[in-house]
Amino acid sequence: MYTKSGSAPASKPFSEGEFLKECMVETADLLCPESKVKFENISLSRRTVTRRVELIDEDIVSELNKKAESFNLYSLALDESNDIKDTAQLLIFIRGINDSFEITEELLSMESLKGKTRGEDLYEQVSAVIERMKLPWSKLASFTTDGSPNLTGKNVGLLKRIQNKVKEENPDQDVILLHCIIHQQSLCKSVLQLNHVVDPVVKLVNFIRARGLNHRQFITFLEETDADHQDLLYHSRVRWLSLGKVCQRVWELKEEIRSFLELMGKSDEFPELSDETWLCDFAFAVDILSHMNELNVKLQGKDQFAHDMYTNVRAFKSKLTLFSRQMSNKSFAHFPTLAMQKARNVKKYCKSLDDLHGEFCRRFTDFEKIDKSLQLVSSPLSQDPETAPHELQLELIDLQSDSVSKEKFKSLKLNDFYASLNEATFPNLRRTAQKMLALFGSTYVCEQTFSVMNFNKARHRSRLTDQHLRSILRIATTKLTPDFDALAKKGEQQHCSH
Numbered sequence: 234m235y236t237k238s239g240s241a242p243a244s245k246p247f248s249e250g251e252f253l254k255e256c257m258v259e260t261a262d263l264l265c266p267e268s269k270v271k272f273e274n275i276s277l278s279r280r281t282v283t284r285r286v287e288l289i290d291e292d293i294v295s296e297l298n299k300k301a302e303s304f305n306l307y308s309l310a311l312d313e314s315n316d317i318k319d320t321a322q323l324l325i326f327i328r329g330i331n332d333s334f335e336i337t338e339e340l341l342s343m344e345s346l347k348g349k350t351r352g353e354d355l356y357e358q359v360s361a362v363i364e365r366m367k368l369p370w371s372k373l374a375s376f377t378t379d380g381s382p383n384l385t386g387k388n389v390g391l392l393k394r395i396q397n398k399v400k401e402e403n404p405d406q407d408v409i410l411l412h413c414i415i416h417q418q419s420l421c422k423s424v425l426q427l428n429h430v431v432d433p434v435v436k437l438v439n440f441i442r443a444r445g446l447n448h449r450q451f452i453t454f455l456e457e458t459d460a461d462h463q464d465l466l467y468h469s470r471v472r473w474l475s476l477g478k479v480c481q482r483v484w485e486l487k488e489e490i491r492s493f494l495e496l497m498g499k500s501d502e503f504p505e506l507s508d509e510t511w512l513c514d515f516a517f518a519v520d521i522l523s524h525m526n527e528l529n530v531k532l533q534g535k536d537q538f539a540h541d542m543y544t545n546v547r548a549f550k551s552k553l554t555l556f557s558r559q560m561s562n563k564s565f566a567h568f569p570t571l572a573m574q575k576a577r578n579v580k581k582y583c584k585s586l587d588d589l590h591g592e593f594c595r596r597f598t599d600f601e602k603i604d605k606s607l608q609l610v611s612s613p614l615s616q617d618p619e620t621a622p623h624e625l626q627l628e629l630i631d632l633q634s635d636s637v638s639k640e641k642f643k644s645l646k647l648n649d650f651y652a653s654l655n656e657a658t659f660p661n662l663r664r665t666a667q668k669m670l671a672l673f674g675s676t677y678v679c680e681q682t683f684s685v686m687n688f689n690k691a692r693h694r695s696r697l698t699d700q701h702l703r704s705i706l707r708i709a710t711t712k713l714t715p716d717f718d719a720l721a722k723k724g725e726q727q728h729c730s731h
Contacts, residue, residue, distance in 0.1 A: 283701065288723060290704035292715040293339075297327075300337050300713075301368060304329035305664075308375040308409075308671045309341070311359065311391075312679035313350060316690050320699065321346040323358055324679045324706075327368075330671045334652035338536055340682065340707050341366065345699040352390040359391065360398070370402040375409035377673035379416050409603060409668075413676040414542050415532045417596045422476075422525055424592040425585055430518045431476065433505045434483050437490065440499070477522035484519045484570060513574045517582050520568040521589070524552070532675060538647070539674035540607035543600045550593050557586040603669070610651075610669040613662070614642055628662045678710070685709045 301307070307329035316322050327341040344358040363370065376395055392410050399408050483490065487506060494500045505511040531545045556567055561583050565572035571582070600607075609616050609625070618629040632638050632654075642650050651666040689705050690697045697705075 285720075286701065286704050286708065288720050289715050290707050292720060293707055293711050293713050296713045296715070297337070297339050297341075298366065300331075301327070301329060301366060303331040304337075304368075304372060305332055306330055306372050306374040306667050306671045307368065308377065308673050309359070309373070310377040310673035310676050310679055311355075312379050312676045312683070313346070313355070313381075314683045314686075316686060316702070317692060317695050318690075321350050322683075322686065322699075322702075323350075323355065324682055325359060325362055326673070326678045326682075328671055328673055330648075330667050332656075334648040334667065334670070336536070336648060336670065338678070339713065340678075340710050343699075343703040343706055352394065355391040356394040359395070370399050371406055373399055373406075373408055374668045375411060375672050377411040377413060377676055379676055380412040409599075409672065411539075411599050411672065411674070413674075414539075414546065414597070414600065415529065415675045415677060418525070418528060418532060418546065421589060421592045421596060422522070424588045425518075425521065427514075427518050430480075430511070430515050433503065433511075434480055434515070437483065437503055438479060440502075441490075441493075477519075477526040480515070480519050480522055484515065509575070510578075513571065513577055516570040516574050517568065517585070519570045521585070524549075524556075524567070533677055535678055535681075537674055537677075538611070538670060539600070539603075539672040540611040540669065542674040543597070543604065543607055544611075546593070546597060546600070550590060553586055553590040553593065557583050557590070560586065600674075606665060606669055610666045611647065614639060624661045625665065628659045631658065632662065682706055682710055 307327055310326040310328070311323065313321055313323045323344040323346060325341045325344070326338065328336065328338045330336050342362045344362065346354060346358065348354065363373075373395070376392060378392065396408055396410070399406050491500070491506050494503060494506070500506075505515075528545060528549045532542050552567075559566060560568070560579055563579060565577075571577060605620075609621060609629075613629060614633055616629060618626045618633070621629055638654070641653055645653065648666075648670055651663055651670070654663055656663060685706055686702065689709075690702055
């Protein structure tokens with residue numbers, strides 16, 4: 234059958250699900266012919282896939298609700314970012330701990346904010362989620378955010394409202410408010426005042442990478458000169474490790490870049506590459522940003538304990554003191570890039586290190602307030618009972634005098650060790666441990682989930698509803714295992730009813 238124009242009619246296009254099914258059937262036919270019929274009977278239509286995603290999401294929420302009923306304490310981590318449709322998406326993660334010291338870290342909810350994102354607007358959303366999930370306010374141990382004004386306002390910010398609400402429910406309960414430790418660490422580098430180094434580097438990278446012809450010619454040039462790297466990296470302010478990696482790569486390719494610019498007749502546009510003083514500053518930036526990146530990597534990751542994270546920060550402050558002292562004695566053992574330069578302004582770099590140390594001391598005051606509790610929980614056997622809170626002193630003495638407990642501390646994971654302690658003998662120590670182990674030290678889980686959000690709700694998939702986006706994010710981040718057998722039976726029943 235042909236159309237009036239004489240051409241054959243266009244075949245009906247495959248949906249993504251139908252295309253995937255066709256591929257599965259063809260693969261089964263080649264590799265396992267006896268299973269071909271099973272794949273042919275699988276429904277992968279848009280509606281079916283959507284419903285399955287909804288069912289899995291519902292099952293995860295149900296499982297999370299069951300676990301939440303047994304939480305002795307829980308903490309929340311919260312962050313907000315706009316999706317591709319400029320809808321403000323509020324991610325709320327929960328980290329709960331039960332009587333057995335089992336820790337559950339899951340996406341509690343994603344709330345979409347269509348209007349303003351003031352403290353009161355955020356509080357309404359968070360409050361609604363807590364009430365919907367039937368979480369007692371009195372069990373809220375801590376709240377971790379990225380420190381933005383609408384969250385931290387002293388009078389009308391979200392955190393102030395949260396504090397007031399918890400005090401209403403339980404006047405004796407103090408909520409620990411934390412500013413993401415990774416965000417604070419990243420902010421510290423601004424005191425180094427490296428703009429005079431960073432701006433030319435970014436300009437250089439953009440000159441080469443932002444123009445197609447320049448970029449192709451540069452890659453060819455690197456291949457011809459057998460350079461160690463095959464390309465430059467872009468710098469993104471959003472990515473924590475980006476700046477350090479970009480500077481490192483440009484430094485390692487600086488000779489090739491200089492030759493390429495001469496070949497292109499553009500050397501005059503980047504005089505810094507011939508300036509010895511600037512190159513020294515650049516070398517210093519490469520080394521110090523490398524050290525900060527190492528710290529950043531240690532702070533990243535899910536399921537981290539706050540005491541481990543803050544231990545890394547305290548260690549870095551000690552390293553900065555060492556760096557400054559060694560550099561004042563003209564020792565560059567930990568600054569190998571700077572060591573290769575001749576015209577070094579040692580006093581200037583020592584001052585930068587001292588300023589960075591001061592900034593680290595100025596920030597992290599929220600973690601400093603709970604540092605004694607963090608150390609007590611992470612190393613109870615080495616704590617002086619006299620310096621501990623009164624309610625813990627006798628329990629610490631009993632613990633430190635018990636040889637069996639000492640052996641358990643060496644062999645068990647920290648939460649398993651506290652779970653092994655007799656509740657009647659160590660009630661206050663267990664309670665303190667639960668509070669410290671339940672803390673979110675950072676909003677890393679939120680940032681990671683925003684990356685998943687941007688991948689799923691992208692330019693070619695911008696019509697994804699908020700409800701389905703929430704389902705996708707929950708499934709992508711969960712560590713809970715859905716009951717797939719029950720879900721399969723439910724799906725079969727619904728299919729039969731149609």
